[in-house]
Amino acid sequence: MRDRALHLAMWTFSWLAPRSQREALMGDLAEEYALRANATSASAACRWYLRQLCASVAPLLWSRLTRTAWLATLGVALGAYIAVGVVEFLVSWAIANPSASGAAAIDPLGLIITFPMVVLIGYIAARLRRRAAIVLGAMMLLNVTAIMLWSTEAMPRWYRIAYFLVGPAATFIGSALRSLRSARS
Amino acid sequence: MKNRQDALGSLEHIVLLAVMRLGSNAYGMTVRREIQSATGRDLSIGAVYATLVRLESKRLIRSYTGEPTAERGGRAKRYFRMTADGESALRSTHEIILKMSAGLKGLRAT
Numbered sequence: 001m002r003d004r005a006l007h008l009a010m011w012t013f014s015w016l017a018p019r020s021q022r023e024a025l026m027g028d029l030a031e032e033y034a035l036r037a038n039a040t041s042a043s044a045a046c047r048w049y050l051r052q053l054c055a056s057v058a059p060l061l062w063s064r065l066t067r068t069a070w071l072a073t074l075g076v077a078l079g080a081y082i083a084v085g086v087v088e089f090l091v092s093w094a095i096a097n098p099s100a101s102g103a104a105a106i107d108p109l110g111l112i113i114t115f116p117m118v119v120l121i122g123y124i125a126a127r128l129r130r131r132a133a134i135v136l137g138a139m140m141l142l143n144v145t146a147i148m149l150w151s152t153e154a155m156p157r158w159y160r161i162a163y164f165l166v167g168p169a170a171t172f173i174g175s176a177l178r179s180l181r182s183a184r185s
Numbered sequence: 186m187k188n189r190q191d192a193l194g195s196l197e198h199i200v201l202l203a204v205m206r207l208g209s210n211a212y213g214m215t216v217r218r219e220i221q222s223a224t225g226r227d228l229s230i231g232a233v234y235a236t237l238v239r240l241e242s243k244r245l246i247r248s249y250t251g252e253p254t255a256e257r258g259g260r261a262k263r264y265f266r267m268t269a270d271g272e273s274a275l276r277s278t279h280e281i282i283l284k285m286s287a288g289l290k291g292l293r294a295t
Binding site for chain 1: 229230235236242253
C-alpha cells in the first residue's frame with residue numbers, strides 16, 4: 001500500500017515538474033526521502049513525500065499553466081471572441097426594429113457600429129498576447145464561413161461579402177495598430 | 186522607471202537570497218533547507234522549483250547540471266548561481282525595503 005502511494009506520488013511529481021527541472025526535482029526528492037528513511041522510518045519518509053506532493057501541486061500546476069504560452073494566447077483569443085459575440089448581440093439588439101425582425105439582422109448600420117468595436121477588441125487582445133488577435137481573426141473567419149455555408153436565411157450578396165470580411169479585417173487592423181504603437185514607443 | 190525584472194516578489198526575494206547564501210551548493214533541496222533553517226518557513230519543494238524556474242526565466246539566476254549520484258537514483262543535481270542581473274535585482278529590492286522601513290520604530294528587531 002505504502003509503495004503504491006509512493007509510486008503514484010512519484011508519477012504525479014514527474015508529470016507536474018517543469019521538463020527542464022524534472023530529473024533534478026525527482027533526484028532531490030529521492031535524496032531527501034533516503035535521508036529521512038534512514039533517520040526515522042520508511043513510513044515517516046513516505047508521509048513526508050506525500051505531504052510534499054500535496055503542497056507542491058498548486059505551485060507546480062500554476063507554473064506549468066503560466067509557462068504554456070499557447071494556452072495563454074488561446075485564452076485571450078477566446079475571451080476576445082466572447083467579447084465580440086457580446087458586442088454583436090448588443091448592437092443587433094440596440095438597432096433591432098420590433099416590427100421588422102427579419103430585416104434587422106441585415107442592417108448595414110450593425111456592421112458599421114460593430115467594426116470599430118471589433119478593432120478595439122483586436123487591439124486589446126494583441127496588447128495582452130501578441131498572437132491572440134491572429135487567433136481571434138481565424139476564429140471569426142471560421143465562424144463566418146460556417147454561418148455562410150449552413151445558414152438558411154436569405155441575405156443579399158453585398159451583405160455576405162461584408163459580413164465575411166468585417167470581423168477578420170477589424171481584428172487585423174486592431175493587431176496592426178498595436179504593432180504600430182509598440183514600434184513607435 | 187525600474188525594469189519590470191527588477192521587481193521581486195517576496196518568495197522570489199527569499200529564494201534568491203538562499204541561492205546567494207548557498208553559493209556553489211545551491212540546488213532545489215538545499216535551497217529549501219536553507220530557507221527552513223533561516224526563517225522557519227517550511228516551503229514545499231514544488232514551490233521552490235516553481236520559483237527557481239521563474240527566476241531563471243527572468244535571467245536572475247542560471248543553472249547547470251551536476252554529476253548523477255547513486256543516492257539520488259542516478260539522477261543529476263541542478264545547481265543554481267545568481268547572475269549579475271540577480272544581484273542588481275536583490276540590491277534594488279533591498280534598497281526599497283530599507284527606504285520604506287526607515288523611521289518605523291515599530292519594526293525594530295526584538
